[in-house]
Amino acid sequence: MSSKIRIIQRDCDPEAANDRSLPCTSYLVEYIxxxxxxxxxxxxxxxxDIFDHxxxxxREDLIGFKQSEGRTNPKLWNxxxxxxxx
Numbered sequence: 227m228s229s230k231i232r233i234i235q236r237d238c239d240p241e242a243a244n245d246r247s248l249p250c251t252s253y254l255v256e257y258i259x260x261x262x263x264x265x266x267x268x269x270x271x272x273x274x275d276i277f278d279h280x281x282x283x284x285r286e287d288l289i290g291f292k293q294s295e296g297r298t299n300p301k302l303w304n305x306x307x308x309x310x311x312x
Contacts, residue, residue, distance in 0.1 A: 230275040232307065235267040242267055248296030249303040254309055257286040267294065 234252065235242055243254035248267070253276055256267045270276050273291070280288050296303075 230272070230278040231268050231270040231279050231310050233266055233268050233276070237264050238267050240265045243292075243294035246295050246297045247303075249298050250293075250296050251300045252294040252296045253291045255291040255295055256286045256289040258289065263289070269300065271300075 235247075240254060240256075242265075243252070244291055251271055252267060252269050253273070255268055255276060257264055257266075257280060268276055268291075276291055277288075280291070
């Protein structure tokens, strides 16, 4: 996996992208794996890095990606389950 992107959720429900507590740099990626449509929720500062990563993995099976409804500043966002900084 490229260090430029961070996968928040793999094979998730597309409704997960409607969470406004996500960072504003999160995207929902849609692709086909073994004939089944899958969605990943990823964080990245540049969309081209998302494209490069998923194109290398899935080529013709990459359907597309769109920005999530996230509103949080990426620097202030803590992933679920992460320890809070004191």
